Each structure stands twice: as structure tokens, then as C-alpha cells.
Amino acid sequence: MNDNSSYKTRSTSVVSATNSVCNNIYKKVATDYQKTTTFLSRGADQLPPLLLRIILAYEFWEAGVMKYEGENWFNDMVFPFPFSLLSGESLWIMSTWLEIIGSIALALGLATRFFSLALMILTIVAIQVAHWPTDLRHWSDFWQGYAITDTGFGNFKLPLIFLTMFFPLLFGGAGKWSIDYAFKRYLM
Template sequence: MPPLLLRLILAYEFWEAGMMKYDGENWFSHLQFPFPFSLLADDTLWFMTTWVEIIGAMALTLGLATRFFTLSLTILTVVAINTVHWPAEWNTLSELWQGYAITDKGHGNFKLPLLYLIMFMPLLLGGAGRWSLDYVLNRHHLKH
């Protein structure tokens, strides 16, 4: 049952993030995205991010294409850490450590996305588990 719990927690978090973007204004224009994402227009990135989060959350809830959506959301999370959550400046590990927090006080804010990455690893490596459509579909496919 642990993969189900991981899937549901992550699905909830990414659903919330996706719906906030869906209902909100595009604030990507002031960000510097890493290559190759820097080649895309801000509106395109906003659209892609919104729908990867929403569809990924639905897929994780159902346990459908779990490894694909886990990898997609992992990439999205790494880009978000790089672009938004990592401290803008740090010179010592002590200064970097200040960003390992859930805050908006300007030292970074990479605790939660780092925890998401850790939670994604069992799903990426082990799959969705027995309580998933992936399991049902794979089991049905093996019978035929």
C-alpha cells in the first residue's frame, strides 16, 4: 500500500499547483529557465507546466502510466528547484542550508520540492504498486 499513499500525496500536491496555475495569471515572464526550456515562450511553459501537473496528478491518482508521469513531474520539479526554489545567492553551505525551508523569506525554498523528488524515487523505480491501473493492465496483458 505505500506506493498508493505516495501517489495520492504527490497527486494532491501537483493537482493543487496545477489548479493554481490554471486559475491564475502567468508569472513565468520574470524567470530564467534552464536550457532547453529557455527556448520556449513563457506562455508555452505556463501551459505545459499547468497541464503536466493536472494530468500527472490524475494519472498518479489512478496509477496509470505512473513511471512516465513520475519522470515528467520529476523533470518539472528539478526545473522548478533550479528556476524558483533554489537560493539566488549563497557562498557557504550554511547559507545554502537556509533555503532548506518552507518559507518565502528570500533564502530559497527547496525543502518541499526536494521531498517530492525523494517521494518520486520509489514510484519511478518500483512502479505504482498493486492498487493501480498499471498493475491491472500489466496483469491482464500478461494473461494474453
């Protein structure tokens, strides 16, 4: 009987020690997790919008400079209303300068919501005119167009990704590391 009670006492102390170790590990993990999320939350208003702005500015800068240095290929395209009221040359000049000026403004965080909306409209028109599948016979043809390179079924994946990336900037603004934020904070 003595051996049995001694066994129970030892097993209870082992369970108690194990629970204590587990509780300490849990508290350490929970504390570290809380510190990490607090650290990441400090940059939530700054870093994500800045990264989106830089990536989009780079992509639209490249497209604008390519148009500026290249030849007009808009004359052979059919644009939706109301853009169809303008000549291909006018649309070429407008889109070129919107991409160049808009990319500079995005990089600086200047009039971010305005340029996000303007470049979103430009992207929607580009998807419809240049990236959308021209001949859809089957639903599978549509999904083949969700690609980066055009294999005859369109290539609207990248413009669609860019379009999606503009939504946080349109609704949330440029973030704290921007001229928009400085204007709002110091001038208003």
C-alpha cells in the same frame, strides 16, 4: 548439610521456573512479532505506493489548478536549457497541464513511471528556477534555503521531498492497487 542441599534444590527450581517463564515470554513476543511482520508484509506491495501516489497527486493537482486559475508568472523567470528555447507562456501551459493530467494519472496509477519521471523533471526545473537560493555567499546560506518558507535564501525543502518521493514510484511502479498493475496482469 541437609538445609544446604534443600536450599540448592529450591534455588535450582526457582531458576528453572524463571527460565521457563522467560522462554515463554520470549516465544510469545517472537511469535507476535512474526505475525505482525507477516501482516505488514502483505500490504507492502499495495499501501506504500498508493499513499505516495495520493499525496503527490494531491500536491501537484493543487499546483496545476493554481496555475490554471492564476496569472502567468513564468515570463519573468530565466529557465535552463532546453526550456529556455520556449516562451514563458508555452512553459506555463505545459507545466499547468502536466501537473493536472499527471496528478490524475498518479492517483489512478496510470503510466505511473512516465508521469513520475515527467513530474521529477518539472520539480528539478522548479527547484532551480523558483526555489533555489539566488545569492549564495556562504555555505550556511544554502542550508537556510532548506526550508518550507522563503526567507530570502530560497525554499527548496518541499520540492526536494516531493522529488525524493517520486523515486519509489519511478523504480518500483504504482503497486498492486493501480491501473498499471491491472494492465500488466490482465492484458499482457
